[in-house]
Amino acid sequence: xxxxxxxxxxxxxxxxxxxxxxxxxxxxxxxxxxxxxxxxxxxxxxxxxxxxxxxxxxxxxxxxxxxxxxxxxxxxxxxxxxxxxxxxxxxxxxxxxxxxxxxxxxxxxxxxxxxxxxxxxxxxxxxxxxxxxxxxxxxxxxxxxxxxxxxxxxxxxxxxxxxxxxxxxxxxxxxxxxxxxxxxxxxxxxxxxxxxxxxxxxxxxxxxxxxxxxxxxxxxxxxxxxxxxxxxxxxxxxxxxxxxxxxxxxxxxxxxxxxxxxxxxxxxxxxxxxxxxxxxxxxxxxxxxxxxxxxxxxxxxxxxxxxxxxxxxxxxxxxxxxxx
Amino acid sequence: xxxxxxxxxxxxxxxxxxxxxxxxxxxxxxxxxxxxxxxxxxxxxxxxxxxxxxxxxxxxxxxxxxxxxxxxxxxxxxxxxxxxxxxxxxxxxxxxxxxxxxxxxxxxxxxxxxxxxxxxxxxxxxxxxxxxxxxxxxxxxxxxxxxxxxxxxxxxxxxxxxxxxxxxxxxxxxxxxxxxxxxxxxxxxxxxxxxxxxxxxxxxxxxxxxxxxxxxxxxxxxxxxxxxxxxxxxxxxxxxxxxxxxxxxxxxxxxxxxxxxxxxxxxxxxxxxxxxxxxxxxxxxxxxxxxxxxxxxxxxxxxxxxxxxxxxxxxxxxxxxxxx
Numbered sequence: 001x002x003x004x005x006x007x008x009x010x011x012x013x014x015x016x017x018x019x020x021x022x023x024x025x026x027x028x029x030x031x032x033x034x035x036x037x038x039x040x041x042x043x044x045x046x047x048x049x050x051x052x053x054x055x056x057x058x059x060x061x062x063x064x065x066x067x068x069x070x071x072x073x074x075x076x077x078x079x080x081x082x083x084x085x086x087x088x089x090x091x092x093x094x095x096x097x098x099x100x101x102x103x104x105x106x107x108x109x110x111x112x113x114x115x116x117x118x119x120x121x122x123x124x125x126x127x128x129x130x131x132x133x134x135x136x137x138x139x140x141x142x143x144x145x146x147x148x149x150x151x152x153x154x155x156x157x158x159x160x161x162x163x164x165x166x167x168x169x170x171x172x173x174x175x176x177x178x179x180x181x182x183x184x185x186x187x188x189x190x191x192x193x194x195x196x197x198x199x200x201x202x203x204x205x206x207x208x209x210x211x212x213x214x215x216x217x218x219x220x221x222x223x224x225x226x227x228x229x230x231x232x233x234x235x236x237x238x239x240x241x242x243x244x245x246x247x248x249x250x251x252x253x254x255x256x257x258x259x260x261x262x263x264x265x266x267x268x269x270x271x272x273x274x275x276x277x278x279x280x281x282x283x284x285x286x287x288x289x290x291x292x293x294x295x296x297x298x299x300x301x302x303x304x305x306x307x308x309x310x311x312x313x314x315x316x317x318x319x320x321x322x323x324x
Numbered sequence: 325x326x327x328x329x330x331x332x333x334x335x336x337x338x339x340x341x342x343x344x345x346x347x348x349x350x351x352x353x354x355x356x357x358x359x360x361x362x363x364x365x366x367x368x369x370x371x372x373x374x375x376x377x378x379x380x381x382x383x384x385x386x387x388x389x390x391x392x393x394x395x396x397x398x399x400x401x402x403x404x405x406x407x408x409x410x411x412x413x414x415x416x417x418x419x420x421x422x423x424x425x426x427x428x429x430x431x432x433x434x435x436x437x438x439x440x441x442x443x444x445x446x447x448x449x450x451x452x453x454x455x456x457x458x459x460x461x462x463x464x465x466x467x468x469x470x471x472x473x474x475x476x477x478x479x480x481x482x483x484x485x486x487x488x489x490x491x492x493x494x495x496x497x498x499x500x501x502x503x504x505x506x507x508x509x510x511x512x513x514x515x516x517x518x519x520x521x522x523x524x525x526x527x528x529x530x531x532x533x534x535x536x537x538x539x540x541x542x543x544x545x546x547x548x549x550x551x552x553x554x555x556x557x558x559x560x561x562x563x564x565x566x567x568x569x570x571x572x573x574x575x576x577x578x579x580x581x582x583x584x585x586x587x588x589x590x591x592x593x594x595x596x597x598x599x600x601x602x603x604x605x606x607x608x609x610x611x612x613x614x615x616x617x618x619x620x621x622x623x624x625x626x627x628x629x630x631x632x633x634x635x636x637x638x639x640x641x642x643x644x645x646x647x648x
Contacts, residue, residue, distance in 0.1 A: 008435040025430040031353035106349040111332040
């Protein structure tokens with residue numbers, strides 16, 4: 001949760017006047033998205049999300065993010081789409097920050113993931129992958145294997161504060177990942193535009209029906225099956241970190257109903273799961289060790305991902321995920 | 325800004341099912357209200373505010389707050405009104421906290437107060453006072469003169485961290501206020517239900533037109549003119565703490581267009597202004613000295629109210645406020 005930038009009402013009125021969406025009726029900072037300032041904006045024309053991009057987002061990436069959302073929404077994926085101003089532009093500035101207005105997506109995210117949810121998740125993820133195939137821009141994954149060791153270096157000295165010997169454990173895992181990852185390139189795994197952060201809070205439901213995907217601000221160009229690794233970690237473990245193979249089976253079945261997985265994509269699934277576990281472990285570890293004293297936002301526990309990583313290390317083949 | 329309680333989606337669905345407002349379409353924590361958890365709730369029937377009352381609110385006061393809002397809205401004051409469940413009750417429990425759904429009020433608050441704003445503010449405040457006259461419940465002002473010295477005692481030892489000699493200055497002012505306040509009772513000043521916290525962020529405008537008053541969670545039964553003292557402090561000083569007599573004149577004119585002020589109410593205005601300055605100074609001082617280290621919410625600066633208090637101490641009569 002975070003609202004970083006306070007928008008004066010007259011600046012807001014002038015900003016909204018650049019669009020054909022009527023007058024502002026209400027604008028409330030919402031406790032969603034950790035990276036940016038988000039407002040639920042109501043105008044005479046309906047509901048929108050106003051986002052001010054804060055310092056952690058690289059401004060040069062915004063055309064990719066906004067373009068991908070527009071491309072996917074245009075093809076019928078239920079996701080926010082940028083609203084264009086009268087000048088045809090989606091991106092402008094507000095309070096000194098880059099800012100955009102996107103359409104509002106109804107739905108709530110499921111705090112407790114149901115077994116039925118993961119099937120729909122898999123279907124929607126494959127749908128996104130297929131619809132994103134012909135999107136012309138590219139953005140390398142800045143949180144993939146090359147970034148992990150430098151990121152780890154910023155937490156290494158203090159990793160023992162989280163767990164004794166954690167530094168050594170991660171060092172060994174990085175050695176493994178760095179040796180194994182190039183295999184994927186050699187295998188010429190299908191690549192495309194992936195979400196890369198499709199956690200439950202980024203998937204909306206209306207009742208029991210999946211109604212949309214949000215938050216494309218980690219989207220990038222990478223192996224499509226890496227997204228499944230992320231979702232395995234984010235959706236298929238129970239709160240006690242036990243693995244729920246039923247949820248995983250349903251997720252893969254939902255995915256393969258839309259896009260078939262190649263044999264190689266299945267075979268690298270344990271590696272994808274380990275790699276994505278490492279990625280979230282490292283950012284959580286960093287945020288945990290660098291949290292401001294007494295901050296009101298509690299960083300997510302990195303230990304959850306240590307446990308998930310250890311699970312994947314013991315997995316011999318994709319069959320352990322119900323994928324065969 | 326604060327969202328304290330996280331509401332699971334299934335608990336929310338069960339809660340909303342107690343009302344005749346359709347299914348939940350969306351529910352987002354909003355960064356408004358420091359005391360409670362507030363959500364912008366969208367259902368098939370429209371927009372609402374869902375509030376979970378956190379520990380700083382005394383549960384036994386809730387029937388007064390909700391009853392007053394219902395009473396005022398029923399009489400046509402633009403303010404939120406509690407939505408009743410099928411059982412006829414406005415107040416129930418969610419996630420272990422008392423909770424209510426109130427109607428959504430469109431509008432944005434003015435970050436920069438315009439001169440035209442204060443006239444409308446005065447009119448709306450008088451309207452609230454008149455419409456609240458026959459509300460049958462009462463709630464003594466728990467932040468009036470009797471509470472100020474005990475509140476001060478909790479900050480006294482460390483007041484010098486804010487300003488050298490602040491403790492002595494406030495001590496002398498408390499002596500004055502405690503001696504002068506009983507005069508008001510002897511004068512039999514008109515009392516009634518007051519807002520007691522009508523700062524700019526609690527007053528909404530649509531364009532230039534005042535559209536509503538919100539946040540009645542400090543409302544209480546006290547001298548009506550005390551509310552004008554609060555508004556003098558909250559609306560009639562510029563950001564550099566210079567007093568804007570034009571804004572004050574317009575506020576009083578707007579007020580008196582709806583409800584005439586008695587001679588005594590005008591004469592005690594400097595005392596009301598000093599008293600309300602002390603009330604906000606003391607709570608801000610407390611919050612400032614007791615803020616958690618590194619907290620993301622910056623407490624409001626108590627020095628602003630030291631400067632306002634000193635201004636009022638030099639005021640000889642209500643004429644200095646443009647009130648005559």
